[in-house]
Amino acid sequence: MDFIIRHYEKLILVICLLLLLLSLKYVSSSQAKTAQETREARQEAKTAVRCDTLLEELGDETFKPLENVLNAPEILVDITHSPNGGWGGGLLDGGNVVVCKNRKCGYILPYSVNVCPVCNTEQEKIGPEMPADHDLDQDGIPDLFEKETTYLHYRFRFDAMYDQDQDGFLNLEEYRAGTDPEDPQSTPPLAYLLRVEMCAQVNLPITFNRMKGEGDTAKASFSVAGNPRAVDVKPGAEIRGLDGFTLTKVTPEAATISRGDETYEMHPGEKVKRFGYTTRLLYLGNHVFGARVIPVTVDKLNEIAERALSADANSSQRMGNMGNMGARQQMGGQQMGGGQGTMGMADPQLSFDVTPGDVFALVKSPVNAQGNMGGMGGMGNASAYDEEAQTTVEYYQVQPLGDPEKEGGAPVVSVLPVDAAGNPLPNAEPIRLVEKDTIRYNPYSSPSEPPNHDYQAPMLNGAGGGMGGMGMGGQR
Numbered sequence: 001m002d003f004i005i006r007h008y009e010k011l012i013l014v015i016c017l018l019l020l021l022l023s024l025k026y027v028s029s030s031q032a033k034t035a036q037e038t039r040e041a042r043q044e045a046k047t048a049v050r051c052d053t054l055l056e057e058l059g060d061e062t063f064k065p066l067e068n069v070l071n072a073p074e075i076l077v078d079i080t081h082s083p084n085g086g087w088g089g090g091l092l093d094g095g096n097v098v099v100c101k102n103r104k105c106g107y108i109l110p111y112s113v114n115v116c117p118v119c120n121t122e123q124e125k126i127g128p129e130m131p132a133d134h135d136l137d138q139d140g141i142p143d144l145f146e147k148e149t150t151y152l153h154y155r156f157r158f159d160a161m162y163d164q165d166q167d168g169f170l171n172l173e174e175y176r177a178g179t180d181p182e183d184p185q186s187t188p189p190l191a192y193l194l195r196v197e198m199c200a201q202v203n204l205p206i207t208f209n210r211m212k213g214e215g216d217t218a219k220a221s222f223s224v225a226g227n228p229r230a231v232d233v234k235p236g237a238e239i240r241g242l243d244g245f246t247l248t249k250v251t252p253e254a255a256t257i258s259r260g261d262e263t264y265e266m267h268p269g270e271k272v273k274r275f276g277y278t279t280r281l282l283y284l285g286n287h288v289f290g291a292r293v294i295p296v297t298v299d300k301l302n303e304i305a306e307r308a309l310s311a312d313a314n315s316s317q318r319m320g321n322m323g324n325m326g327a328r329q330q331m332g333g334q335q336m337g338g339g340q341g342t343m344g345m346a347d348p349q350l351s352f353d354v355t356p357g358d359v360f361a362l363v364k365s366p367v368n369a370q371g372n373m374g375g376m377g378g379m380g381n382a383s384a385y386d387e388e389a390q391t392t393v394e395y396y397q398v399q400p401l402g403d404p405e406k407e408g409g410a411p412v413v414s415v416l417p418v419d420a421a422g423n424p425l426p427n428a429e430p431i432r433l434v435e436k437d438t439i440r441y442n443p444y445s446s447p448s449e450p451p452n453h454d455y456q457a458p459m460l461n462g463a464g465g466g467m468g469g470m471g472m473g474g475q476r
Contacts, residue, residue: 100116100118100123101121101122101123102119103448104119105119105121107119109123123155124136124143124155132144135154136154137153137156139156139158139159139160139172139453140160141171141172141175145175146159149181149182151164151181151182152171152181157450158445158451159171160175160453161451161455162456163456164181164182165180165182165183165184165186166184167184167185167187168286168364169188169192169193170287170453170456172453173192173193174186176188176434177189177192189417190362190364191362191417191433193362193364194281194282194283194284195281195282195434195435195436195437196280196282196410196413196433196435196436197280197282197351197436198278198279198280199277199278199279199280199411199413200277200278200410201273201274201276201277201278202273202274203273204242204264204266204271204272204274205224205225205241206222206239206241206242206245206257207222207223207269208220208222208254208255208268208270209222209223209269210252211250211251211252211255218235218250219232219233219234219235219250220232220235220250220255222239222255224239224240224241224242225241226241233247234247235248235249235250239257242257243259245257245258245262246258246259248263253267254266254267254268262274277401278353279353279354279398279401280351280352280354281351281353281354281413282349282350283351283352283362284349284454284455285347285348285363285364286347286348286349286456287454287455287456288456289441289443289455290441291349292348293348293349293351294348294349295351296350296351296352298352298353298359298360300352301350301352301360301361301363302359302360302361304361304363305361305362305395305420308391308393309391309393311391347363347364354398356399356400356401357397357398358397358398359395359396359422360395360398361393361396361420362393362394362395362396363391363392364391365391366390366392395417395418395419395420396415396416396417396418396431397415397416397422397424398413398415399413399414399415399416402414410435413432413433414430414431414432416429416430436454437453439452440452441455443458
């Protein structure tokens with residue numbers, strides 16, 4: 001006992017050392033065990049990947065959340081039935097569906113459904129109490145008019161771009177003209193294919209640089225658009241490239257040019273706006289976006305009309321005359337409209353400048369419902385040429401520009417139906433022209449994006465034929 005009392009401190013130290021050794025052994029053993037388990041797990045994983053070891057079966061509980069997702073009503077779309085029950089209104093009824101008004105829902109609905117079955121959002125109600133000019137989808141056709149038809153809908157803005165009766169005029173153009181979009185014999189005047197491409201004051205295509213010389217040798221140096229080199233002009237001489245303008249006076253501070261009643265004083269380096277307005281019209285002979293627009297003159301339009309009127313009744317000759325429109329403009333090494341295509345696309349898109357009082361002609365080739373405008377799919381051979389139909393030729397006179405409807409807006413451009421001599425037709429009324437649609441054309445626009453209504457939608461209502469091309473090259 002006395003030994004323990006005398007040496008208890010040493011005994012405690014020995015016990016602590018033993019405990020420390022045991023702890024170190026335990027830690028080392030655990031580390032070795034963990035490393036072995038890691039090696040075994042790694043090897044097992046490699047074996048499972050490299051070999052065809054059977055995996056453990058998955059129970060039904062594993063897939064219950066997935067089953068709920070797959071059976072969610074938001075993604076179940078019946079292609080044959082209306083979501084509110086009954087036949088009709090499914091996706092197979094092409095062109096008769098819209099997207100739910102609730103943007104967070106996005107469910108596809110038939111036109112006839114007033115309440116979305118998924119989110120219970122009430123769709124727009126259109127009735128007699130609605131203002132006559134109310135246009136919910138902003139496609140240019142009022143809601144009440146669309147509500148009365150079976151092929152238009154007040155919430156589907158792309159239907160204005162279709163050609164329901166396949167007569168070469170879009171539904172929107174027929175509505176503007178007051179003709180029947182379902183009757184191919186009821187067609188608008190060709191002026192409804194016109195768009196105002198520009199009506200604005202433009203700069204003179206010339207800039208006064210400086211005066212050269214003095215006295216009798218003085219002359220003006222001009223930069224003319226399209227000419228990389230400066231043009232030197234003596235007083236009294238005509239300025240080349242400027243439509244008959246003459247230099248009447250030149251000083252170091254200014255140059256004066258004149259033509260008829262037009263006189264402009266130009267200072268060095270300054271742009272000068274031309275008096276009056278420059279009006280440029282676009283004729284949508286076809287509504288194919290991306291088609292080449294051919295610049296012509298009023299005289300060229302009238303020449304094309306004379307050829308069309310004097311053409312023989314023989315279909316090949318008539319097709320040749322129409323294929324030669326635009327004075328045999330070259331397009332990619334071929335005649336304009338040559339190569340593949342049908343008569344449904346024969347009329348090109350033409351751009352021309354006009355002034356009030358000008359009389360110009362518009363020509364449109366005969367089409368029928370078999371393949372007019374052709375759609376955007378395939379290269380079909382179905383011809384839209386009707387041998388019994390006659391080429392349409394109409395004359396119009398540009399009326400004096402009307403006052404802008406709003407401050408800063410362009411003047412109102414209108415044309416009057418006349419005969420070839422410029423005499424107004426009986427009971428003729430001026431036709432106001434609309435401006436060219438400036439929205440970027442996108443055939444895959446979502447329903448929430450505004451489409452360009454100057455061009456035909458990529459899918460038509462079962463139109464025969466294919467792409468249609470730009471017309472027939474014609475026979476020489």
